[in-house]
Amino acid sequence: MITISLSSSIPLQDQLVAELRRLIATGKLSVGDDLPPVRQLANDLGINLNTVARAYRELTDAGLLTSVRGRGTVVIDTTERPRGKPNEERKRVEQILGAALTDAKIAGFSESEARAMIERQIERIWKS
Amino acid sequence: MITISLSSSIPLQDQLVAELRRLIATGKLSVGDDLPPVRQLANDLGINLNTVARAYRELTDAGLLTSVRGRGTVVIDTTERPRGKPNEERKRVEQILGAALTDAKIAGFSESEARAMIERQIERIWKS
DNA sequence: CCCAATTGTATCATTGACTGATACAATGGC
DNA sequence: GCCATTGTATCAGTCAATGATACAATTGGG
Known part of the structure; x- marks a missing residue:
């Protein structure tokens, strides 16, 4: 579901954030859905758990996710469509x-x- | 003619290369035109001469410019659209x-x- | 209630890209 | 030949990205 390129010149963390944003924006992830634990996703992708944690943190700061220690990370907002212009x-x-x-x-x-x-x-x- | 942003997260060298490519692609620079000496352009832009020299070098390697020590840097090709790198x-x-x-x-x-x-x-x- | 497993967080070290300061080398005009 | 001009090479410093490791909070089984 999530794919990143280890050889890309684009930082892993940025790639992961982009992937997660895409999954949320396209409805593949909905409000209330749990994300994989940082260790599991890190292991699946072959990267460091900190890189995953920082990606989660970035989206948490952006208001899309919420993370609770010991409990996990959940989608809390799927960015809304634009208003009139x-x-x-x-x-x-x-x-x-x-x-x-x-x-x-x-x-x-x-x-x-x-x-x-x-x-x-x-x-x-x-x-x- | 050439503008770059010192506060951008995009490396200065990359910005400069993009600007020079743009000037060449749009005909603002033609075959045979001299580019400013690295020190002059560096001074005008407020950056290090090495950064300019490296941008020149990158375009030289790409086949768009030629540089000769003591003489200067000249546009030698305006048609190339490298897909390689x-x-x-x-x-x-x-x-x-x-x-x-x-x-x-x-x-x-x-x-x-x-x-x-x-x-x-x-x-x-x-x-x- | 305890404790161990699970999960996110914080801290420190390492690596590499980017940039800069400085010295070196080649060209051309006088 | 001299020297100003120009590109090149070398070395050092800074910072972002990543990783290794330890810490802290929550949950669930006994």
């Missing part, structure tokens, strides 16, 4: 985004690779 | 994605709104 403006921005993503696909990038790049850019643009 | 390609695509998302933010869209639009485009581009 001028339709033209949305179409324009969406077209630019679509062009950029199309470029990414033509360049040979997979969906998850594109998602990882998107996460990095969102981090840079909205959170720094 | 996934890492370089990734940074190029990431820059385009970043520009699109920056546009979205300037247009007033929130992070979650941007994510929703991204989901829609990914659905369209990769899954249909």
Whole structure:
């Protein structure tokens, strides 16, 4: 269900966060669902448990998950759809985004690779 | 002509390479054009001369520039679109994605709104 | 009630990429 | 030949990412 690339230049933690965001955004994970314990997921993916824990922490800080020691990590929010905005403006921005993503696909990038790049850019643009 | 962000999380060298690629791809730099000496450009941008030299070197290795000690750096090819190096390609695509998302933010869209639009485009581009 | 298993968290060390300071080497004009 | 200009090489410092390990809280079985 969750796949990451150990050889990618994209940090493992970022890849994992992107994967989890994708699962939540696409409904593969719903409110109330339990996530695997950090040790189990870390073992399955072949990475350190801290890397998983930090990914969980990042999404917890973002308000998507909640973690309780000894109990586990649960989905508590599935990010909502956008509210109204001028339709033209949305179409324009969406077209630019679509062009950029199309470029990414033509360049040979997979969906998850594109998602990882998107996460990095969102981090840079909205959170720094 | 060349602008980079000192506070960005994207490495300066990568930003500079992307900028130079952009100038070459858009015809702002043509075959035979001289690039600024590494020290001058470094001084203009407020960064280390090595960072500029490494960016030049990267594009030289890619076959777009030629550098001769004591003489300078010149554009020798404007047609090349290397598909070979996934890492370089990734940074190029990431820059385009970043520009699109920056546009979205300037247009007033929130992070979650941007994510929703991204989901829609990914659905369209990769899954249909 | 205890204790052991389970689970997330905190701390410290290591590694590698990025950047910079400085010295070196080649080219060309005078 | 000299020297200013230009790219290159070498070394060091910083920081993010990752990992190894120990700690702390919760749960459930006896």
